[in-house]
Amino acid sequence: MTARRLAMLMPRWGWFVLAGVAALIALPWLLALYRWWWDLALGPGAFTGAFVPLAVYVVSHYDLDLAHPWSPALALVIGGLLYSATTVYQWGLQAFGSWYKALGFAVLVGA
Numbered sequence: 390m391t392a393r394r395l396a397m398l399m400p401r402w403g404w405f406v407l408a409g410v411a412a413l414i415a416l417p418w419l420l421a422l423y424r425w426w427w428d429l430a431l432g433p434g435a436f437t438g439a440f441v442p443l444a445v446y447v448v449s450h451y452d453l454d455l456a457h458p459w460s461p462a463l464a465l466v467i468g469g470l471l472y473s474a475t476t477v478y479q480w481g482l483q484a485f486g487s488w489y490k491a492l493g494f495a496v497l498v499g500a
Contacts, residue, residue: 445469474499 445466453462474495481491 441469442473445473470499 448462449466453466454460477498478491478495481494482488485491
């Protein structure tokens with residue numbers, strides 16, 4: 390039986406029933422796909438977490454002119470270091486449990 394003949398024989402509401410059955414059959418496959426995609430979220434997360442420190446490194450080592458230190462590149466470097474330092478401080482606070490160790494760790498890593 391051809392698809393055209395099947396389309397003529399099936400009532401309109403039959404297509405909705407067929408779509409519902411197909412969705413129920415595909416649900417386990419979709420859930421497995423979402424679980425796989427959730428594991429893949431590590432890549433974009435790592436990219437967004439590494440972008441600011443990498444950008445600060447590139448700007449500070451290649452674009453910052455020490456002969457003219459008050460340039461927009463210096464503002465980018467200071468902003469990026471403050472952004473990263475707060476994250477490192479929060480991580481150190483959770484890891485070490487004391488604020489002075491976390492502050493020392495953030496200064497050590499940022500230097």
